Amino acid sequence: MKCDLAIIGAGPAGMTAAVYGARAGLSVKLVEMGAPGGQLVNTDWIENYPGFPEGLTGAELMIKFAMQAMNFSEVEYITSYVSGISRKGNELLLTTSGEEIEAKAIVVATGAMPKKLGVEGEQAFIGAGVSYCGTCDGAFFRDREVAVIGGGDTALEEAVFLTKFASKVTLIHRRDAFRGAKILQDRVRDNEKIEVLYSETLERILGDTNVEEVELKQVESGELHRMKVDGVFIFVGTSPNTEFLKNSDVELDERGQIKASTQLETSMPGVFVAGDARQTQLRQVSTAVGDAALATINASKYIEGL
């Protein structure tokens, strides 16, 4: 099938790109392998996306974004996994798990996924006590004790969120200070259910069929000790969803992030990028939305120039 603009990924960046693409008069295919929303759906509460003074849940905001994109008859939502992109003359081709898609320009908005620590037991206990999403799995830990690993905004937010369910949350951070926003640090400090272990790393996750214990290492002394927990929530950053670009002309950096110009064009002409999949310091709904406006206006100019 054919379109003017193919958008890969239906998180905040992808849905914003759909709005801007439709308003530019382009026929748009919004290609997503699952449900819309991206990381937004895993976010319990959002109070720093401007326009919502009372705050709202990630799911609520996702529904608003999706309605706004789908209001346009120019936008078609396609559920497919994109496995690669290539060029055929002036056209760009998307190889998908369904029908091949031909587009004049592409906005890559595939976002990022939670990063794994790579420690013993982590992979084995996913779904059996190891989780990367408090909103998704927190309720399974009512009156139980959990460990949270990390020190950025997400780790602090999720530690506080998990106290809604867990009887105790131990927040384990490899450094001696948090990176996360001051307001979140205050909330962690003021929460009686949270204990913080600074300068410790997670070494192993142990148990029989479910998580029972974690082994921790004190960074300075190298000393190991164990702690009983029922769950381990890991928030140590994200990895971009860019595997499908490895054999394309789109240049990635050593972390797999998409390189782009200030105009958000990638090294492959006609392919633009918006949101968490690109090389960037800050991953917020606000920045995804700003990116998507710019990337899509430039994609539209690119198409006019063909």
Added chain:
Amino acid sequence: MKCDLAIIGAGPAGMTAAVYGARAGLSVKLVEMGAPGGQLVNTDWIENYPGFPEGLTGAELMIKFAMQAMNFSEVEYITSYVSGISRKGNELLLTTSGEEIEAKAIVVATGAMPKKLGVEGEQAFIGAGVSYCGTCDGAFFRDREVAVIGGGDTALEEAVFLTKFASKVTLIHRRDAFRGAKILQDRVRDNEKIEVLYSETLERILGDTNVEEVELKQVESGELHRMKVDGVFIFVGTSPNTEFLKNSDVELDERGQIKASTQLETSMPGVFVAGDARQTQLRQVSTAVGDAALATINASKYIEGL
């Protein structure tokens, strides 16, 4: 008075910066010479800011932004005109129409103003038929005939908006095609009250106490002709509000736009920029919000590093 972060301008970028500054635990002075909202207040209808599928007025969105910023006790709104910024050791000083402000970092979010054409009669008839804002002045032209000058998004949007009041709108564009979004071009074409004159420029605005006539020039032939109108609405781009930086260390380009790194730091350490005042191709609420998140997080990091 003292603060961690001074934000100059309370449009979408400034108000977003206030939210991010407060959440980073900074004391914030939001300095604005008038009412909050910036260009947003002059915008009749917004349907491309994600999160509002039904669309909303600029004034409504402004109120939401302002409530969200002022929800934080860390944010103080100060009504003052900033006339200059300078450095004293590690501190930045803002000279204002009121008390001097000392800040550790600054986010400049002063935005841009509608650009003047500079033709005869323009200045003389401001408020007497010449306007730069349909939302503000459209209702004065009920059942009257008006000219709209320009070919970008704003000119097209405003031409359509003005048909709510005016009996006839003549849209005058110096080129033979519009730059504005396709969807807006379609709306112009489908509106029976709008007539388009391509490849014509406005040369003079004539009248006694109010606008009565415009003199137009056909670009190709150079031929002049006159047209009776009761009003002239001019939408030919914007000029950044950066006059107050002319004697500072903040580098501007030849158009007066603030130059910044990809991290939105200006040439003056500790001074960051967000929104329409910076060197940028695209001026949208979406991009202002994305800018402000990035600029403020970086301002916060700068302060931590002091």
